[in-house]
Amino acid sequence: MGKQIKAAVIREKGKVGFETVTIAEPKANEVLVRLVASGICHTDIAVLEQFLPVQYPMVAGHEGVGVIESVGPGVTDLAAGDRVIMTFPSCGVCDSCKNSHPYACEENFRLFFGGDYADGTRRLTGADGVEIGIMFGQGSFATHAIANQRNTIKVDVDSDEALAKLCSIGCGIQTGAGAVLNRMDPRPGSTIAIFGVGAVGLAAVMAAKIAGCSTIIAVHGRRGRDLAVEFGATHTINGRDGDVSAKIKEITGGKGVQYALECAGSLDMVTTMLDSMAKEGTAILVSVTADAELPIRLEPQIMNPSLTLAGAVEGCSNPKVFIPELVKFYNEGKLPVDKLNKFYKFDEINEALQDCHEGKVVKPILVF
Numbered sequence: 238m239g240k241q242i243k244a245a246v247i248r249e250k251g252k253v254g255f256e257t258v259t260i261a262e263p264k265a266n267e268v269l270v271r272l273v274a275s276g277i278c279h280t281d282i283a284v285l286e287q288f289l290p291v292q293y294p295m296v297a298g299h300e301g302v303g304v305i306e307s308v309g310p311g312v313t314d315l316a317a318g319d320r321v322i323m324t325f326p327s328c329g330v331c332d333s334c335k336n337s338h339p340y341a342c343e344e345n346f347r348l349f350f351g352g353d354y355a356d357g358t359r360r361l362t363g364a365d366g367v368e369i370g371i372m373f374g375q376g377s378f379a380t381h382a383i384a385n386q387r388n389t390i391k392v393d394v395d396s397d398e399a400l401a402k403l404c405s406i407g408c409g410i411q412t413g414a415g416a417v418l419n420r421m422d423p424r425p426g427s428t429i430a431i432f433g434v435g436a437v438g439l440a441a442v443m444a445a446k447i448a449g450c451s452t453i454i455a456v457h458g459r460r461g462r463d464l465a466v467e468f469g470a471t472h473t474i475n476g477r478d479g480d481v482s483a484k485i486k487e488i489t490g491g492k493g494v495q496y497a498l499e500c501a502g503s504l505d506m507v508t509t510m511l512d513s514m515a516k517e518g519t520a521i522l523v524s525v526t527a528d529a530e531l532p533i534r535l536e537p538q539i540m541n542p543s544l545t546l547a548g549a550v551e552g553c554s555n556p557k558v559f560i561p562e563l564v565k566f567y568n569e570g571k572l573p574v575d576k577l578n579k580f581y582k583f584d585e586i587n588e589a590l591q592d593c594h595e596g597k598v599v600k601p602i603l604v605f
Contacts, residue, residue: 240259243255243257244258247294248293250285253586265310266387267308268383270389271305271380272301272302272380273302273401275404275602275605277601278405278436279594281590284350289350291350291352293370297376298375299372299407299408301375301382301407305317305321306381308386322403323374323388325550327340327348360383380583390557390561392560406567412500413436413439421498421519428489428496429496430485430498431500433502433524434455442465442468446468447572452489453472454473456474457475457476459596467576476501476506493513494513494515495514495515498521499521499523522546522547579600585603
């Protein structure tokens with residue numbers, strides 16, 4: 238048994254095609270979600286272009302929101318009719334998951350990009366009888382998706398239209414805001430620089446303002462400056478114009494910033510970030526850089542300044558706790574994620590992917 242649905246399937250690098258596929262019934266602890274909308278982010282581009290080691294056929298998409306149609310055995314906190322945000326998957330049984338750190342799940346890379354659910358099986362089958370993988374335990378570039386209740390969060394909104402505005406909270410906003418609020422946890426009055434002001438970086442700007450940072454420096458490219466200022470940046474620097482680290486030192490009275498976030502996907506920017514830090518500063522990486530190697534000068538960049546350089550997956554978030562907090566910030570006007578959005582029909586997915594890749598829009602959202 239199963240249900241016929243429409244999905245955007247990747248069967249070869251760089252190409253997405255619409256197909257009618259079969260989705261199975263939800264298994265234990267799973268839900269079947271009718272998609273209302275799905276955000277597109279640069280990680281989807283990385284999967285489409287095989288910058289990440291994925292195998293096709295696959296349905297990408299990992300910022301899905303929708304309405305639950307049915308639930309499998311053992312689902313306790315969700316029901317048919319609930320409006321939900323889907324987010325990153327986790328195994329639920331490793332030490333990190335048991336300690337409420339699902340972002341550090343021992344199986345996270347496999348569950349993000351391996352195509353299977355936690356039990357090693359798949360739920361989508363093509364017309365040729367071949368099973369199709371999904372991204373991030375959801376595969377939200379489809380009219381319906383199966384997700385585990387662990388990565389499905391109920392939200393209190395009164396319409397599908399209101400829900401569609403929240404797509405980016407499932408990944409991009411959670412990543413940027415969480416890196417600041419969860420991983421850095423800066424004290425009010427702190428200084429911070431954010432390298433790259435796409436959706437993730439702009440979320441970090443908003444979060445830095447929420448946290449009470451007094452100096453918020455946004456390092457931007459061709460776009461993003463105006464939104465960064467609107468969302469709370471006190472200073473902006475064009476990352477392509479001159480010595481960025483020198484400008485940051487000048488803004489901070491020669492000290493450098495106490496916190497910094499790299500979300501531009503640029504190794505050069507990581508080096509610049511390290512040169513922009515204050516003593517005992519914390520620098521966080523969140524961009525997808527695959528197997529890139531980073532040249533670091535240990536004594537002047539790390540050891541002498543007692544610097545912390547760390548990675549942060551999905552904003553070091555426990556989404557069952559953090560996503561409702563982000564929705565609360567949105568409702569209070571502190572996290573205006575709806576200002577990032579441009580909506581596309583599902584049939585316009587190739588245009589939306591191209592616009593995302595070229596940086597023409599901050600957050601493309603497919604509407605079903």
